[in-house]
Amino acid sequence: MTLLELTDVTASYGPVRVLEGVSLSVPEGGAVGILGANGAGKTTTLRAISGTVRTGGRITFDGRNIRGSRPDKVASLGIAHVPEGRGTLAQLSVRENLRVGAYLRKDRKAIATDLDYCLDLFPQLKDRINSRAAALSGGEQQMLAVGRAFMAKPRLLLLDEASLGLAPSTAKAVYAAIRRLRQESGIAMLVVEQNANLAFTLVDTATVLETGRNVLTGSADELKGMDEIRRAYLGG
Amino acid sequence: MDTFIQLVVDGLSTGSIYAALALAIVLVNQATGLINFAQGAMAVLSAYIAYAFTQAGLPVLLSILLAVVISFVMGAVVERFLMRRFERGDPDTAVVVTIGLLTLITGIAAWLWGYNNRQFPSLFPLSSVEILGAVVSVRSIATTLTIVAIMIVLQLLFLRTKLGLALRAVADNPSSAAFSGLPVGRLLMVGWGLAAGLGAIAGSLVAPQLTLTPGMMDTALVYALAAVILGGLSSPLGTVVAAWMIGILENLAAVYVPFIGHDLKIAVPFILIFVILVVRPQGLFGRKVVVRV
Numbered sequence: 001m002t003l004l005e006l007t008d009v010t011a012s013y014g015p016v017r018v019l020e021g022v023s024l025s026v027p028e029g030g031a032v033g034i035l036g037a038n039g040a041g042k043t044t045t046l047r048a049i050s051g052t053v054r055t056g057g058r059i060t061f062d063g064r065n066i067r068g069s070r071p072d073k074v075a076s077l078g079i080a081h082v083p084e085g086r087g088t089l090a091q092l093s094v095r096e097n098l099r100v101g102a103y104l105r106k107d108r109k110a111i112a113t114d115l116d117y118c119l120d121l122f123p124q125l126k127d128r129i130n131s132r133a134a135a136l137s138g139g140e141q142q143m144l145a146v147g148r149a150f151m152a153k154p155r156l157l158l159l160d161e162a163s164l165g166l167a168p169s170t171a172k173a174v175y176a177a178i179r180r181l182r183q184e185s186g187i188a189m190l191v192v193e194q195n196a197n198l199a200f201t202l203v204d205t206a207t208v209l210e211t212g213r214n215v216l217t218g219s220a221d222e223l224k225g226m227d228e229i230r231r232a233y234l235g236g
Numbered sequence: 237m238d239t240f241i242q243l244v245v246d247g248l249s250t251g252s253i254y255a256a257l258a259l260a261i262v263l264v265n266q267a268t269g270l271i272n273f274a275q276g277a278m279a280v281l282s283a284y285i286a287y288a289f290t291q292a293g294l295p296v297l298l299s300i301l302l303a304v305v306i307s308f309v310m311g312a313v314v315e316r317f318l319m320r321r322f323e324r325g326d327p328d329t330a331v332v333v334t335i336g337l338l339t340l341i342t343g344i345a346a347w348l349w350g351y352n353n354r355q356f357p358s359l360f361p362l363s364s365v366e367i368l369g370a371v372v373s374v375r376s377i378a379t380t381l382t383i384v385a386i387m388i389v390l391q392l393l394f395l396r397t398k399l400g401l402a403l404r405a406v407a408d409n410p411s412s413a414a415f416s417g418l419p420v421g422r423l424l425m426v427g428w429g430l431a432a433g434l435g436a437i438a439g440s441l442v443a444p445q446l447t448l449t450p451g452m453m454d455t456a457l458v459y460a461l462a463a464v465i466l467g468g469l470s471s472p473l474g475t476v477v478a479a480w481m482i483g484i485l486e487n488l489a490a491v492y493v494p495f496i497g498h499d500l501k502i503a504v505p506f507i508l509i510f511v512i513l514v515v516r517p518q519g520l521f522g523r524k525v526v527v528r529v
Contacts, residue, residue: 091470
């Protein structure tokens with residue numbers, strides 16, 4: 001059963017068109033990667049979904065058209081966007097960040113349970129629970145960003161470059177936690193990642209973007225080691 | 237000694253007025269990152285609205301409360317229909333728009349009520365009490381206590397409620413807050429509304445002392461901005477303490493430093509700002525903003 005479906009989606013920043021026609025679909029509980037070189041339109045594809053860029057084409061979530069919806073509206077439908085650069089609320093404490101994540105929820109008990117789960121998933125956050133987010137390390141901020149998104153109890157997680165700026169071992173640890181989150185929660189994921197090898201540890205299928213278009217789509221096993229992948233990243 | 241106590245208490249009272257206005261400015265700054273230069277003018281308009289209610293025969297307290305509610309709506313409307321267009325653009329443009337708003341609102345107040353001084357009835361009795369041998373006006377004490385109470389309520393709102401958390405989240409990073417489903421636009425309206433309501437209280441408390449004129453808050457705005465900078469822009473407590481310091485210091489300096497007198501006392505807070513910012517650029521209570529790349 002398809003959860004998210006993009007059909008021929010275009011997007012532009014002012015007069016500059018960045019997406020020329022991207023199509024992809026994420027099944028319920030599935031994990032799909034978006035790969036490609038810098039400027040290929042990976043981040044913009046996520047932004048088109050969460051409603052932070054002007055878009056054309058068709059975007060449906062759970063059968064409902066969401067193209068052009070405001071970001072908070074999209075979030076309320078069950079899509080949590082972990083933006084590039086993490087987007088943690090810098091002056092708020094770790095606990096407050098996580099509480100903001102659960103803003104739309106009313107089920108106090110379940111929120112408390114999820115908070116415990118979140119701290120179990122990212123034990124580093126437990127020690128920093130009262131620190132301001134700005135004081136965290138890059139890896140901890142990334143964990144907080146994922147944790148905040150999880151606290152919304154979404155059906156789909158949009159994950160943008162979770163490894164960006166992290167030491168390789170930290171990036172691996174973050175991905176390990178996200179893998180565990182996927183297994184235990186069944187949340188569907190759409191994952192933008194520069195580091196293709198890291199992405200393949202998490203996703204089932206992936207699509208490769210080049211200058212705002214899909215050029216290749218396949219299962220992770222098929223795509224691993226293909227020339228197109230290397231070419232897409234080197235921009236050749 | 238009794239002159240000294242009198243001066244300090246009166247200074248606290250005028251400082252409290254600056255504090256209320258300064259808190260309103262901090263509120264908007266926290267929510268939108270810009271300084272609303274029209275905050276003083278909006279407070280004057282609110283005071284005129286309260287005045288109109290008292291003229292219609294309503295009790296003073298009720299008039300002020302009604303003005304606070306109307307001002308809340310006014311602030312929210314100003315955000316929604318005017319500032320919203322400028323929030324995502326160049327912050328300098330937005331600040332210039334607030335200066336335009338300052339002129340516009342002052343003009344509206346003058347057009348509706350004229351430039352003549354109007355006598356605004358005092359909320360508090362005009363009697364005085366004796367403290368440690370000094371004669372202190374009840375109004376000064378009551379004004380100070382009112383502002384302290386408001387500050388505590390604001391602090392509780394921001395630190396203990398879900399609305400406060402949401403307001404702080406939006407102030408911190410609006411686009412990121414939206415990803416968690418926060419209705420950013422509506423929360424910004426609430427922030428502006430709260431600020432305008434606070435301004436209404438400041439305007440109504442200071443009006444009996446200064447008498448109501450369209451330019452009543454001009455000087456207070458200058459002091460309030462001084463308090464905001466001195467307090468560190470992000471700290472409500474710091475802002476109030478700074479405003480009190482300014483109020484007390486200008487009173488003391490006017491009396492005890494002969495060459496300053498009443499004409500030069502407006503310079504006092506700025507000398508204070510200069511000295512403090514040289515030592516602590518982030519203000520007395522502010523946090524250094526560290527940008528992580």
